[in-house]
Amino acid sequence: MKEETATPTRAPEPVALASGAALRFHAVTHRYGAHVALDDLHLEVARGETVALLGPNGAGKTTMISLLLGLLHPSAGDVEVLDTSPHAAVAGGRVGAMLQTGSGSGLPPGVTVRAALRLVRSLYRHPAPFDVTVERAGIAPFLSRQTHRLSGGQAQRVRFAIAIAGNPDLVFLDEPTAAMDVAGRRSFWGMIRQFGREGRTTVFATHHLQEADRVADRVVVVNHGRLVADGPGATLKAAVAARHVQFVCDAPDEKQLDSLEGVTDVEVRGRGVRLDSLDADATVRALVEHQIAFSDLEVKGVGLEEAFVALTGPGRAAG
Amino acid sequence: MIQLLAFGRFEVVRLLRSWKFLLITVGFPVVFYMLFLDDRSAGKVIAGTVPWRMYLMVSMCSFGALVASLTAAGARLSTERASGWARQLRITPIPAWSYVATKIAASMLVILPVIVLVEIVGAAFGGVELPFSRWVELAALLWVTSLPFAVLGVFIGFLVNAETAFPVVTALMFVLGYFGGLFTPVANMPGALRTAARILPSYHHAGLGLALLDGHSLGVEHWLVLAGYVAALGFGVVVKHRIEEARGIA
Numbered sequence: 001m002k003e004e005t006a007t008p009t010r011a012p013e014p015v016a017l018a019s020g021a022a023l024r025f026h027a028v029t030h031r032y033g034a035h036v037a038l039d040d041l042h043l044e045v046a047r048g049e050t051v052a053l054l055g056p057n058g059a060g061k062t063t064m065i066s067l068l069l070g071l072l073h074p075s076a077g078d079v080e081v082l083d084t085s086p087h088a089a090v091a092g093g094r095v096g097a098m099l100q101t102g103s104g105s106g107l108p109p110g111v112t113v114r115a116a117l118r119l120v121r122s123l124y125r126h127p128a129p130f131d132v133t134v135e136r137a138g139i140a141p142f143l144s145r146q147t148h149r150l151s152g153g154q155a156q157r158v159r160f161a162i163a164i165a166g167n168p169d170l171v172f173l174d175e176p177t178a179a180m181d182v183a184g185r186r187s188f189w190g191m192i193r194q195f196g197r198e199g200r201t202t203v204f205a206t207h208h209l210q211e212a213d214r215v216a217d218r219v220v221v222v223n224h225g226r227l228v229a230d231g232p233g234a235t236l237k238a239a240v241a242a243r244h245v246q247f248v249c250d251a252p253d254e255k256q257l258d259s260l261e262g263v264t265d266v267e268v269r270g271r272g273v274r275l276d277s278l279d280a281d282a283t284v285r286a287l288v289e290h291q292i293a294f295s296d297l298e299v300k301g302v303g304l305e306e307a308f309v310a311l312t313g314p315g316r317a318a319g
Numbered sequence: 320m321i322q323l324l325a326f327g328r329f330e331v332v333r334l335l336r337s338w339k340f341l342l343i344t345v346g347f348p349v350v351f352y353m354l355f356l357d358d359r360s361a362g363k364v365i366a367g368t369v370p371w372r373m374y375l376m377v378s379m380c381s382f383g384a385l386v387a388s389l390t391a392a393g394a395r396l397s398t399e400r401a402s403g404w405a406r407q408l409r410i411t412p413i414p415a416w417s418y419v420a421t422k423i424a425a426s427m428l429v430i431l432p433v434i435v436l437v438e439i440v441g442a443a444f445g446g447v448e449l450p451f452s453r454w455v456e457l458a459a460l461l462w463v464t465s466l467p468f469a470v471l472g473v474f475i476g477f478l479v480n481a482e483t484a485f486p487v488v489t490a491l492m493f494v495l496g497y498f499g500g501l502f503t504p505v506a507n508m509p510g511a512l513r514t515a516a517r518i519l520p521s522y523h524h525a526g527l528g529l530a531l532l533d534g535h536s537l538g539v540e541h542w543l544v545l546a547g548y549v550a551a552l553g554f555g556v557v558v559k560h561r562i563e564e565a566r567g568i569a
Contacts, residue, residue: 125412
């Protein structure tokens, strides 16, 4: 994933209106003490894209977002946001974000939702109209509620409203649906998609493959601080569909098994066989057709980590 | 600038809306003052020329300013940092220092009515009689010189977390109050404690007020120590803020 693009002609000033890049990581490394959180990362996101940062916990997603917001400074390399520094983009009110808040609500205690939103709007020079923000985030029903009386999902919506209140060109959402139930998630992602249709750039971090696939135009997979895969959601579908097909077989023929439909990897341990398959149904059918005598058949979905491996192809596994 | 004013207004409104906070902040020094008032000691004069009743009123002004600072900024700031709100503010266009500056300003705003209220109690029940201009001077002097308390409150807010805030704030209130000679005149303390008092801002804060009422010049030492506290604590706030920034926390 080393895209050596016709790189940084270094826009002298943020004049260019739609000059392309919403954000750019150039050879970015970030360390926390001895721990390397990001390792020589290159990434460019064009304006108007909706991009998912996908990866397990600790992959480096939050570090990326913190760098993009100027909350952290890279140990090495350059981070650019809207053709300027992250700090300048934030100070110019062009960026909004929903951060991870751990156990906290991320909202000011002791005020109503309305007051909190009004305040945030007043901090920007060209905020979005109040009513538009309220409607977009779907927070009308609890505008008069005190911020500490909100449910997890409601607080999350209010934080989204706060993220978009300043009418930003670019929005970062760090695990935005963490506290939501299934229905809440669905309507939340509907909002994000709507937001993306207005030509804004949205970058969100998640560890839900399905969410990434459904919402984003482009999915960037990170693991161990490196970019593991980058492409449209469709590429991911295959990975999501990846299954383990396990069974016991008296005389497993590795070569034959490897040639079966859908199989990407074969592991044989004594009589135990494990196949990685992108199409479990087809693989099982093929087993039958080839008259391979198997017993104790089991088909299992793969975890996220393994899905990454499937994504990046055999051999390039561990990051 | 408009943005900063909006933020300041928001902070103050939020502070004034929380009645529990106001009750503690304003009520505590007043109740304390009332408890200390008793007829037997009314005529006493402590070390030199200051009547007991004046000493008591000035001390309670200082104590009130201290309590207000520690509760207004200290305890609340730690809660806000824990909730993630402080971090959310950092990704809005207002500059990073404005958060700290607004907190200090809000504390100062709460301190003023506390001082005035203690003065009113002093005039009504404490047997303190002063010309009107003196009342105003005293309030102004004690208010302006409360700045080190306000900065201390913010510093503590950065230092403690939501769980440790309460014990730390309470302990500081009484340590600075007692050893600063706000409950018992420093002159009545043993020698070692008398020396110790002179390094505490509470002692010098009240000292300025007493000097004013006593007709003394407002000693340079008082000003120097208080200014030193503002500088040192301000530096502490900046350093702590930077550290948290570097870690991406605050």
